[in-house]
Every structure is written in C-alpha cells, then in structure tokens.
Amino acid sequence: MMNSDGIPGSMPNEPDFVSIERIVRESGRRVRGNHAFTVSTKGSVENLVTSADLENERFLRSELTAALPGSAFMGEEGDEASLSDSEWVWIVDPIDGTTNFSRGIPMCAVSVALFRNAEPYAGFVLNPFMDVMYSAVRGRGAFKDGNPIHVSDRDFKSSLLSTAYCCYEKSLAEGCFRVSEILYPRINDIRRIGTAALELSLMAEGAGELYFEIRLSPWDHAAALTILAEAGGCYTGIGGDVRFDGPSPVLAANSEENLALLSEAVNEVYRGRVPYRS
Ligand code: IPD
Ligand code: CA
Ligand code: CA
Secondary structure (H helix, E strand, O other): OEOOOOOEOOOOOOOOHHHHHHHHHHHHHHHHOOOOOOEEEEOEEEEEEEHHHHHHHHHHHHHHHHHOOOOEEEEOOOOEOOOOOOOEEEEEEEEEOHHHHHHOOOOOEEEEEEEEOOEEEEEEEEEOOOOEEEEEEOOOOEEEOOEEOOOOOOOHHHOEEEEOOOOOOHHHHHHHHHHHHHHHHHOOEEEOOOOHHHHHHHHHOOOOOEEEEEEEOHHHHHHHHHHHHHOOOEEEOOOOOOOOOOOEEEEEEOOHHHHHHHHHHHHHHHOOOOOOOO
C-alpha cells in the first residue's frame, strides 16, 4: 500500500506515516501563512530565531508526540531530549534556513526525523513555500511528493558542491574556505543556499552531488541524510561517522567514489581531526 507521498504503508509497531506527512504539510502551511512573525537573535547577530520557528516547534512537538505515544522530542528551539530517552525520538528543525525565511527568500525547510533505538528510521523535509515534500523510511526508498527519487550519477569533476562557512561560529570559517578553495578547481561549481536540510534533499533528487559543513546539529541533517541514503547517496564525518547525538561535520555525496574524493580534500585541511572536539 502506498500513501499520497509514496511511502509504503506503515508496519505494525511504527507510527502511521500518512498522519505524520499530514502533520508536516500542515506545519508548512502554518510557516508559509505566518506573515506577522518577529525576529530575535540567539547568541550572535547571525543566529536568528523568529516567532514562527518557536510556534512551529510547539506545534510539531505536540502533534508528533501525540501521534506516537511515548516518543521523545529533540527540537532546535529548546526541547533537548537525547537519543536514549525513548525507543522512538523525533529530531526536528521547525525552520531550517531561518535567515532565508526572515528575509522572504523562499528556500527553507521543515525538517522532521524519526529515530528508533538511536538509529535513523524515517525523514521528512518540506519546503513550505513550494509545498514540496521529500520523505523516506529506512529500507523503503526515497520520494519527492510521491515519486521515487535517486541521486545523480555525475562524476567528481561535474559535481556541484553545497557548503557553508560556519556563520554561527566564524572562528571555524577559515578551514571551510580552504576546503572550498581546494575543491573549486576540481569540480563544476559551489552553492551556499542556506538550508542544509533542503540542500541535502536536493542532492537526493540528483540536483547536486557533494555536501560539506564542518559543524551541523542533528536537527539540520538527520531527516535529510536518511532521505539521501535511501536515494542512493552516502555520508560520513571526519575521522568517523556523522554523529546524531551532538554537533558533527557532515560530508555527503552521490557515490562512494565521490565521497572518497571529497573526504580526501577535506582531510587536506583537517587531517582527520574535528577542530571543536578534543
Ligand atoms: C542553518 C542552515 C544553514 C547551515 C547552518 C545551519 P538554521 O540552520 O541549515 O544552511 O549552514 O549550519 O545551522 O539556523 O537556519 O536552522
Ligand atoms: Ca537548521
Ligand atoms: Ca532552525
């Protein structure tokens, strides 16, 4: 059985994914329709939070935990559950790309991941302005609005890299610029769109091939990496896997071969060490 967004029907003991998709679509409508939001900063002038982020996190927390009784909720704007708090844990970014959202740039995402026993289980990434939904449940493929998606087969020299320069912790920017400098002559081009969840989802449908950020939080990448993996892509960290229990580097690619070449370039700068970990 397939639902409207293409995910095969839910199995016993798992949430009803048709309802989860409805909740994510509804949260997107609320974000899109919120024209009276206020903007504040948290920690630094670059790091914004709007009243729409806070309202949407409240909405998603209440709807998602009601849809899956006993589940825990980790959200960017304050609900700090850990992966061991429950068998099922939601990891949510109510608006990924808040700077874009606050300026009316229609590139942002509602990002909802579901973990089971601390492992990725499902991911939903919605562009609220285009009402486009990327979704995946582990082992069942990746979809965009109900249609199966797959990563591209472009080689390294034809690849498009999405990246960022750690704007909330600019002491880490220099290494990121160096990675771009190394990669630029080896690939097609570079993008900095401003929403990791959406950029990784765009990779899942074949619109880009490489992703690098030195420091992302689980709510930025958890849903989109699940979708990317189901679409045939792959990812890693630096000196180990991507971590879902705290900040982590994220390197992602459309193929193992391109991921190895990306890792090689990143390790020319970082030599296998994460700069903010001892
Ligand atoms: C940010 C966006 C941005 C990425 C940052 C994230 P936010 O999330 O995904 O593209 O470069 O690392 O923190 O703050 O807009 O939710
Ligand atoms: Ca984010
Ligand atoms: Ca956010």
